[in-house]
Amino acid sequence: MTLHPKNHWDIPKQTARVAYASFPKGNVYMTMYDELGNLYQDGDFEDLFPVRRGQSAISPGCLALITIMQFAEGLTDIQAAEAVRSRIDWKYVLGLELTDPGFDQSVLCEFRNRLLEHGLTNKLLDLMLSRFEKQNLIKHRGKQRTDSTHVLAAIRQLNRLELVGETLRNALNEIADIEPEWLKSIISNDWFDRYSRRLENYRLPKKQEERGKLGLKIGIYGHHLLEQIWFEGNKKNDLRQLESVEILRQIWVQQYTFIDNQLVWRKPGESGLPPSSNCITSPYDIEARNSTKRDVNWTGYKVHITETCEPKNLNVITNIETTSATNPDGEVTSIVHNKLAQKNLSPGEHYVDAAYVDAYQLVEAKNMYHVSVIGPVGNDNSWQAKSDTGFDISVFMIDWDKQVAKCPQGHLSHLWRKTRDCNNNPLIEILFEKKICTICPVRSNCTSAKKAPRKLKLRPRDEHQALVERRQQQITKEFEQDYSRRAGIEGTISQAIGRFNLRRTRYCGLAKTHLQHVATACAINLSRFFAWSKHIHKSQTRTSSFAKLNV
């Protein structure tokens, strides 16, 4: 069918899908629709719009798809709503009439809020994956890989002085809206000079001593405000219920303490600043945390991406986890396996770096999820293992059934007991006899203790054996070759950051940030599906002209 610009809008009740069915197919969305059909049905989201509250005027299935397309192109809500009104490829996949007037952009925000309220964020990705599964694009019990990257929160990084100043200013602003007269009655005029405007670092004193004094002054003001709210209260509203007041209270508890009835800054170590995993870094996003990894320091979150990595096959993102910036990667391994098992997408082999692997994860993945975790474990860091002549654990013979160990001198241990480490993980403690160790001729190779006998600390049997086995495997050429498959995830992270703006979150809070990550994962899957269906080859890692000279 040929369309003339003049009669373009005259097609009565004609959907864009029918009108443009004969257009050349070179568009991601149109290809997606032609190959996969409707990704999302209204019924998939019926919980979001219960009948008693009235059905949505706009199809929830369409809103889900619009959300994905919005993140695929990095559009704002206004731009996405405009694309629905004006873009022919969007109308095509949404099945809208050419004359469809679209909707107000606020509908998209409300849809996202409903997804969050009902805990249906992951459904966007799960439904897409089930469609891919039906098309045999995901191999059952195949190979998958995971890695993480840092995500910057949508806030400005604040130093401690700015943090307490902004927190107080934020609370004052909210209280001023609700109880203006009461607020005026409990503050003096100098509060207006200090807290009417945003606290910028360049306006603050430069000298450390003066900064300390100002920090204490802000602390005293904040404490005065909290005292007035808590103990004297006010007649009309309970200001304790305000979010900004609760944040003020929490940050004041974290940043200040009383010593000899004097309010003082908490200092790291001495008067107990909380660990960074608990420390609020901004009153505007109280879930963002500050963390450091190697030479990168950031405030925000961490995202863990899992994708299939079958050779010559479509690489599909199967899971995406958003965590606090301070969460260790190792804590996510079990979560990822659990989520993949729930989707019936557990891999046979899971390739991860050393941060995700330890003995417990190797055993748990094998026993609970039938997954082989492929990744290096940490080396034995004892001085005995590092020394050429030291007696590390590997030279002791362990008889797990009889619960006894034999040392290189042929002596048997005399104590075997269960204990726990500082993180409450189970351990086996093995002790040799003091009178034998004291006179042992090779004692200096075995223990550095002056008088005590040699003590061994082992993980439980399964974990110890998995650890020993992996340490032997990871130094082989075969392991190195197989493990190289993991490196491809770096390309996915690079694509997610460079093309889909994953590095910076659009929203405040962990839940909303996760929603952004789920939508981004769907968008990446769509673009990969398009490339795969058009036989567009994956780009390889480029070698610079200079590096090629060395080949």
Ligand code: SF4
């Ligand atoms: S120090 Fe004790 S445990 Fe170590 S080799 Fe000598 S006897 Fe055996």
